[in-house]
Amino acid sequence: MEILFNLAEKEFSNHPERSNRYVKLTRSISTRYNITLPHYWRGRFCKKCNSFLKPGANLRVRLSGDCISRKCLECGHTTRVLYTPKQD
Numbered sequence: 001m002e003i004l005f006n007l008a009e010k011e012f013s014n015h016p017e018r019s020n021r022y023v024k025l026t027r028s029i030s031t032r033y034n035i036t037l038p039h040y041w042r043g044r045f046c047k048k049c050n051s052f053l054k055p056g057a058n059l060r061v062r063l064s065g066d067c068i069s070r071k072c073l074e075c076g077h078t079t080r081v082l083y084t085p086k087q088d
């Protein structure tokens with residue numbers, strides 16, 4: 001998992017389309033083996049178009065109130081996450 005993520009990160013600058021393949025691969029692996037994606041993976045790809053997302057490149061992160069909205073600049077899909085600091 002971690003290896004795939006690092007590969008996707010590394011390939012992004014040169015071959016964004018390869019990164020997207022790694023995203024698909026990782027997602028299919030996690031579905032097949034019922035593995036929860038590591039925290040660093042979440043929010044790093046678009047759930048709609050499976051693009052690898054890099055903040056500042058094709059990901060726009062905005063804080064609005066207690067929500068974090070992430071917009072994928074590849075397909076325009078926006079994910080809104082309620083920002084609640086964990087207290088456990």
Ligand SMILES: [Zn+2]
Binds near residue numbers: 046048051072077
């Ligand atoms: Zn997208």
